[in-house]
Amino acid sequence: MCLSIPAKIESIEGDMAVCSVGGVTSNASLQMLDLNDIQIGDFVLLHTGFALQKISPEEAEATLALFEEYESFNEMLDVEERETGTRIV
């Protein structure tokens, strides 16, 4: 029930939109969002028929960039483990 999913806006009419989630479409009320800030192609978080928030592509990128950082840190540890022959984690 608490399931809320990223849905892509396919079309907008007034404060209602048609959204798609992995190929399945459903109606969504946009009344809780700033309509001036919403365009076709945006992703929103959909919950029980209401879009609760627009998903920020910039913030999503920033989070993903952090994951890259962890990966390179991990590679560094691997190298150190190999060179010193000790297990770090």
Add this chain to the structure above:
Amino acid sequence: MQYIDEYRDKEKIISLSNRIRFESHKPMRIMEVCGGHTMAIQRFGIPTLLPDHIQLISGPGCPVCVTDRAYIDKAIAYSRLPEVIIATYGDLIRVPGSTSTLDREKASGADIRIVFSILDALTLAKKNRKKKVVFLGIGFETTAPGSAAGIIKAQMAGLFNFYVLSAHKIMPPPMAALIDQGVKIDGYIGPGHVSTVTGSSMFEFIPEKYKLGVVISGFEPLDILQSIYMLVLQHERNDPSVEIQYSRVVKPEGNPKALELLDEVFELRDDWWRGLGVLTLSGMGIRSKYEEFDAEKMISVDVEPTREDKGCICGSILKGVSTPSDCKLFGKVCTPSDPVGACMVSNEGTCAAFFRYKKH
């Protein structure tokens, strides 16, 4: 799928898990208070990615699970009135009441419809003007704004055969109550979707008063691991604070329009939580200016006395002091297809999540 797959990358999961092992030294008990997290943690096997000294425990975050059995009994009593149509999210339909379930009432002829949104319930009311449509409003701050919007829409459309039976609740009181009641926790994985509506500031009292960190988390495995990592850093440095990991969705100020809707329609009242008892100002009742849409005020009905099941330890599971494997009924008498307690019904319930992803 966008915003999903990139948060499930195996290589990145392993490197983040290693990073946690590298940074974490002190033992920790981390509680998640959102049913969506409970489900994701079991589904993606998150505990296996953590060092042994980090323990994850589930809290009271499944709305169906914490709901009073008396509420289900009341919904069942309404469903037996010939003029009533019950509109409900699917999760509630199999939750055991004292002597029946909505599902059983439906099989014996009650008019009970499963809806995905309160907007569908409004359509039902429009099409069935001679009937009274009672919408079962359960859920936390994530779901309640929809109910508020529905009530306002009903008023604008003059749909006076539409009612909401509210069991809506807010998240901060149980988070405080758990600590007050002595449950040992070293940090909270904060509820991502609740916070989408409320923002992060309402959790500030937790580091201030209780010296515990809260990291508001997304729902994919990398989100959850990163949140745990952030909690580990806070714990190691003795520097608890409220942080947002799920920044692609959660803004510090939340969603102002949704908050306005909540405040317009609901007021806080004391409410009962399974496992925790009555918590002061933890539930949302409908304000008197919207009372013509309040099922409790407008439709009187006799409700049978509430009976709890013996043997079900849902309450202490919701408090994080027991796990489903401590329950003698788990997996034997109580299964998702034949649930004894509420924690086995909803997908987000701890017992259901354990059953599905662990011990078959």
